[in-house]
Amino acid sequence: MYNRNFKIVALAVVSVFFLQTFAQNNWNVPADKKAKNSYIKFDAASAGQGEAIYNKNCASCHGNPGKGNVQKTLNPIPPDLSSIGTQSLTDGELFYILSSGRGLMPNFKSMLSDEERWKVISYIRSFNKGYVQTLSKFDPNKAKLIKVSTNYDRKTAQVKVDVKVNEKSGIVALKNAEIGLFVTRYFGKLQIQKNQLTNADGQTVFDFPKDIPGDKTGTVELVVKLNDENYGEIESSTKLQLGVPTDKPALTDKRAIWGTLAKAPFWIILLYLAGVFAFGAVLLYLIFALNKIRKSGSNKPQ
Amino acid sequence: MSENQEKPKKRTRREFIQDLGIVGIGTLIGGSAIFAGVNYDKRKKAAERVKVLTAENEVMEVEKSELAKSAKPALENLTYLQQQGREGMAGKRFVMIIDLSKCRNARKCMAACNEAHHLRPEQHHINVLKMQDSANTPAYYMPKPCQHCDNPPCTAVCPVDATFKRQDGIVLIDNERCIGCRFCIAACPYSARVFNWAEPIHSLEDEGKVYNVELNVPQKKGTISKCLFSADRVREGKLPYCVSACPNGVYYFGDENEDAVTNGTTKETVRFRKLLEDNGGYTLMPELGTHPRVYYLPPKGKEYPFQEKDKEEARERLHNS
Numbered sequence: 001m002y003n004r005n006f007k008i009v010a011l012a013v014v015s016v017f018f019l020q021t022f023a024q025n026n027w028n029v030p031a032d033k034k035a036k037n038s039y040i041k042f043d044a045a046s047a048g049q050g051e052a053i054y055n056k057n058c059a060s061c062h063g064n065p066g067k068g069n070v071q072k073t074l075n076p077i078p079p080d081l082s083s084i085g086t087q088s089l090t091d092g093e094l095f096y097i098l099s100s101g102r103g104l105m106p107n108f109k110s111m112l113s114d115e116e117r118w119k120v121i122s123y124i125r126s127f128n129k130g131y132v133q134t135l136s137k138f139d140p141n142k143a144k145l146i147k148v149s150t151n152y153d154r155k156t157a158q159v160k161v162d163v164k165v166n167e168k169s170g171i172v173a174l175k176n177a178e179i180g181l182f183v184t185r186y187f188g189k190l191q192i193q194k195n196q197l198t199n200a201d202g203q204t205v206f207d208f209p210k211d212i213p214g215d216k217t218g219t220v221e222l223v224v225k226l227n228d229e230n231y232g233e234i235e236s237s238t239k240l241q242l243g244v245p246t247d248k249p250a251l252t253d254k255r256a257i258w259g260t261l262a263k264a265p266f267w268i269i270l271l272y273l274a275g276v277f278a279f280g281a282v283l284l285y286l287i288f289a290l291n292k293i294r295k296s297g298s299n300k301p302q
Numbered sequence: 303m304s305e306n307q308e309k310p311k312k313r314t315r316r317e318f319i320q321d322l323g324i325v326g327i328g329t330l331i332g333g334s335a336i337f338a339g340v341n342y343d344k345r346k347k348a349a350e351r352v353k354v355l356t357a358e359n360e361v362m363e364v365e366k367s368e369l370a371k372s373a374k375p376a377l378e379n380l381t382y383l384q385q386q387g388r389e390g391m392a393g394k395r396f397v398m399i400i401d402l403s404k405c406r407n408a409r410k411c412m413a414a415c416n417e418a419h420h421l422r423p424e425q426h427h428i429n430v431l432k433m434q435d436s437a438n439t440p441a442y443y444m445p446k447p448c449q450h451c452d453n454p455p456c457t458a459v460c461p462v463d464a465t466f467k468r469q470d471g472i473v474l475i476d477n478e479r480c481i482g483c484r485f486c487i488a489a490c491p492y493s494a495r496v497f498n499w500a501e502p503i504h505s506l507e508d509e510g511k512v513y514n515v516e517l518n519v520p521q522k523k524g525t526i527s528k529c530l531f532s533a534d535r536v537r538e539g540k541l542p543y544c545v546s547a548c549p550n551g552v553y554y555f556g557d558e559n560e561d562a563v564t565n566g567t568t569k570e571t572v573r574f575r576k577l578l579e580d581n582g583g584y585t586l587m588p589e590l591g592t593h594p595r596v597y598y599l600p601p602k603g604k605e606y607p608f609q610e611k612d613k614e615e616a617r618e619r620l621h622n623s
Contacts, residue, residue: 060408060410060549061549073406073606073609074406074606075605075606075607101568103605104550104605104606106550106551106567106568107568107570108568109568109570110568110569110570110571111567111568111569183562185556185557185560185562185564185571186394186539186556186557186560186562187539187540187541187555187556187557187562187563187564187571188562188564188569188570188571189571190562190571190572190573191570191571211561212561213559213560213561215393246559246560247393248393248395248559250390250392250469250470251395251452251467251468251469251470251471252390252467252468252469253469256453257458258453258454258455258456258457258458258467259457259467260463260466261463
């Protein structure tokens with residue numbers, strides 16, 4: 001009896017260990033990301049919200065957790081997320097995988113916010129009865145203390161981002177904060193260069209390409225996304241005149257054969273009108289000629 | 303004879319002024335009577351009270367004279383939608399990029415499209431084709447929507463101006479004008495158009511809905527329907543139905559003027575021209591001079607196998623071409 005139990009436990013330990021190392025080898029999650037914890041409490045409410053996000057974005061490949069309906073035609077086959085392989089990963093690892101993606105697994109960095117990604121993880125964790133959450137000490141309200149200023153240097157074509165924190169002890173520069181610079185486009189935000197860390201003065205500099213189209217006056221909306229361990233995610237936008245002024249004519253401006261009647265080429269209009277007139281003229285001529293014949297007939301002396 | 307005839311009586315000035323006076327006073331009296339009548343009518347109407355239903359679902363009683371129409375009647379709405387749909391969005395030139403290396407025939411785009419535009423299952427605004435270009439080249443999946451050409455042959459042949467190109471590049475069809483001649487189907491080299499041969503799938507539920515030319519709903523039997531680049535979604539700044547439904551990151555959609563396209567799956571925005579340049583983007587049948595607004599990236603480095611069951615269809619297509 002004891003022997004059998006021992007075997008089961010040993011098998012479980014070995015398989016957990018194996019799966020864990022397997023998963024780790026697969027994803028190479030950096031140590032600091034692995035230790036990251038959620039500031040959102042994993043409860044029924046957050047899991048419920050996470051389920052809606054999961055069904056919309058994840059279920060098409062991963063299926064419903066525990067149901068075994070994963071998309072088996074894919075290579076590699078996506079794991080069932082209630083499986084021990086997934087559940088043995090830390091919250092930070094799950095968050096990293098969800099954020100960075102790889103191969104067929106898309107990254108959800110631009111698609112879901114930090115909060116939404118944690119909620120999905122909350123949903124995944126709801127399938128693990130033995131899971132106990134370690135909450136992050138992070139306070140999302142601290143984000144209000146941050147002040148981001150963005151300036152453009154025309155000479156060097158650089159955008160300088162300056163981050164200050166309004167702490168109780170006074171205004172201090174925020175160093176080692178992750179900064180991403182984006183330009184607002186109609187359907188999304190276009191990233192300029194890769195994310196950078198602020199230096200000791202809370203500053204970072206981006207080379208801004210000279211061929212980014214702006215509006216008619218060359219104005220573009222710059223968005224700075226800041227991500228800091230202690231202050232969370234902050235987004236600030238400024239409108240600056242650093243794009244190429246763009247005022248392209250409407251595609252229907254030119255007269256074309258496929259255009260509407262109002263935009264038909266002149267030669268078609270003229271040709272058509274000439275045709276109609278020519279036809280009318282021939283008809284009129286015929287009527288006149290016939291009338292002439294009739295008259296000459298009736299004028300005949302009897 | 304002429305002697306019997308009396309000379310026409312010449313009217314004196316006195317008589318003329320007399321007549322003028324009568325006419326003048328008559329007009330004055332008549333006018334004031336009409337004025338009084340209108341005023342009386344107004345007052346009478348003012349006293350009439352009517353019951354109205356507010357947006358909050360409360361029944362209120364107000365004087366009829368104080369009523370003003372706020373909701374547009376259906377016909378006015380239709381005209382408005384048609385006009386807005388015909389003009390398109392100023393300053394935009396929409397483009398789509400389809401990355402063939404990522405498509406694995408999930409057909410979620412087709413499902414989302416058919417649902418949005420109330421199409422029968424056999425009707426496709428967008429269709430994922432199984433392609434093989436020559437005997438030795440590998441087969442691949444190719445989603446094919448309307449190419450929204452800058453030189454569209456379909457609009458050139460329409461005899462009633464029902465199908466048209468907009469300033470933002472989108473080619474639409476107005477079912478209220480379409481006479482069902484199907485010239486455009488014959489003209490389109492990409493076979494992008496479908497015809498409503500049978501009664502549309504949701505025709506009962508759609509009855510009475512105002513026709514939206516940017517959505518093609520309600521569909522109408524005997525008219526053409528085609529891919530609209532989801533003009534209604536795009537107007538709201540959202541990605542098209544097919545683009546956002548794709549689970550594999552196949553589609554990019556954006557504005558050529560902004561030189562940016564956004565991936566429907568990852569929502570990542572990249573530069574339009576750079577994406578084409580880095581991946582060898584191309585258009586379908588460029589030799590026809592249609593200048594499509596849909597670009598393709600070649601099926602290089604595919605991460606999925608072409609399904610065995612689809613190979614037969616791909617071979618057939620090759621055989622028939």
